[in-house]
Amino acid sequence: MTYSTNGRRVLITGGTGSFGKTMVRRLLDRGVGEVRVLSRDEAKQDDMRRQLGDDRVRYHVGDVRDYDSVLRASRGIDYVFHAAALKQVPSCEFFPLEAVRTNVLGSANVVEAAERNGVGSVVVLSTDKAVHPVNAMGMSKAMMEKVAQAHARNNPNSATTVSCVRYGNVMYSRGSVIPLFIEQIKAGRAPTVTDPGMTRFLMSLDDSVELVEHAFQHARPGDIFIRKAVACTVGDLAEAVCELFDVPAKLDVIGVRHGEKQDETLASREELAQADDFGDFLRVPLDARDLNYALYVSEGELGRGPREDFNSANAPRLGVPEIVELLRTLPEVRAELALRDPVLAC
Numbered sequence: 214m215t216y217s218t219n220g221r222r223v224l225i226t227g228g229t230g231s232f233g234k235t236m237v238r239r240l241l242d243r244g245v246g247e248v249r250v251l252s253r254d255e256a257k258q259d260d261m262r263r264q265l266g267d268d269r270v271r272y273h274v275g276d277v278r279d280y281d282s283v284l285r286a287s288r289g290i291d292y293v294f295h296a297a298a299l300k301q302v303p304s305c306e307f308f309p310l311e312a313v314r315t316n317v318l319g320s321a322n323v324v325e326a327a328e329r330n331g332v333g334s335v336v337v338l339s340t341d342k343a344v345h346p347v348n349a350m351g352m353s354k355a356m357m358e359k360v361a362q363a364h365a366r367n368n369p370n371s372a373t374t375v376s377c378v379r380y381g382n383v384m385y386s387r388g389s390v391i392p393l394f395i396e397q398i399k400a401g402r403a404p405t406v407t408d409p410g411m412t413r414f415l416m417s418l419d420d421s422v423e424l425v426e427h428a429f430q431h432a433r434p435g436d437i438f439i440r441k442a443v444a445c446t447v448g449d450l451a452e453a454v455c456e457l458f459d460v461p462a463k464l465d466v467i468g469v470r471h472g473e474k475q476d477e478t479l480a481s482r483e484e485l486a487q488a489d490d491f492g493d494f495l496r497v498p499l500d501a502r503d504l505n506y507a508l509y510v511s512e513g514e515l516g517r518g519p520r521e522d523f524n525s526a527n528a529p530r531l532g533v534p535e536i537v538e539l540l541r542t543l544p545e546v547r548a549e550l551a552l553r554d555p556v557l558a559c
């Protein structure tokens with residue numbers, strides 16, 4: 214089934230974040246009837262209200278942890294993009310139950326409220342950290358994916374299609390390493406690098422929005438969509454930022470933080486064995502078998518498939534010059550360069 218948001222009502226949980234703001238603008242450009250933003254922070258909502266000045270956007274102060282607030286916010290809604298989450302790895306390590314409350318139970322509330330209100334489609338935003346998770350944030354997101362898929366498995370006749378997207382690090386997102394490196398360089402300090410050989414996927418905000426739109430257009434219940442992405446080492450990333458700002462590439466190696474993985478995985482080899490390849494995107498379908506495995510013995514498949522996961526160590530790797538070019542495409546980086554020296558921005 215394909216969907217259009219033209220004239221429809223859309224709810225974005227966590228709608229004042231980087232993803233939410235970009236998505237709201239896109240929806241407004243495409244003629245959405247109403248966008249509801251559900252989030253906890255009234256000040257951020259007020260900033261957004263003044264910036265957008267569009268009365269098709271309605272603001273609901275509330276928390277996905279509170280079922281009643283999600284139920285109210287999703288009343289009369291056609292589609293939900295669920296972005297509200299606790300996302301910082303170190304803070305979730307210190308407060309894992311908070312990650313469970315928001316990322317697992319909050320997501321269950323969103324799915325349940327959507328079902329109750331007859332919402333047509335819910336796209337749930339997940340992360341590469343949910344695959345082979347080692348930290349509380351990734352574990353809670355993995356459980357969120359399971360909650361979304363269980364809805365599909367347990368409600369085969371539901372009017373609500375629930376699907377997931379999984380993406381890697383979004384360049385320049387709030388609190389992430391690229392703005393941190395830039396701040397450090399501006400303050401005359403060397404960028405702090407955890408482990409120069411650590412690898413991460415690189416995605417733009419637009420890439421993440423396109424992935425959500427792809428899922429929204431193509432999802433069958435319980436699907437997980439992944440966007441193929443390039444990767445780099447954090448050492449090369451820091452060097453690239455130094456080169457852009459024309460400072461010597463001297464790195465301050467600080468060691469790995471709580472719960473960090475050396476490399477991130479977007480799709481496990483087991484998932485790749487089942488996945489459909491759409492060029493830029495992969496679809497991992499729901500395993501919709503029931504618990505009576507005996508039914509499947511005669512037609513059971515042996516686990517043939519790729520021998521490797523798709524991870525940030527074996528993904529196409531960008532070197533320093535390519536990272537420099539990629540960073541130059543980011544509006545925030547261009548603005549910083551222009552402030553520092555209009556010649557560097559060119």
Ligand SMILES: O=c1ccn([C@@H]2O[C@H](COP(=O)(O)OP(=O)(O)O[C@H]3O[C@H](CO)[C@H](O)[C@H](O)[C@H]3O)[C@@H](O)[C@H]2O)c(=O)[nH]1
Nearest residue numbers: 300301302340382383386389390405406407408411413447
């Ligand atoms: O001072 C620092 C801080 C981080 N890093 C490294 O830079 C990479 C990226 O770190 P981020 O903090 O930007 O991102 P994380 O991979 O830790 O992921 C976190 O930030 C992401 C933002 O891009 C998402 O929000 C994600 O959900 C959240 O867990 C990691 O290898 C990290 O070790 C450094 O080298 N130096």
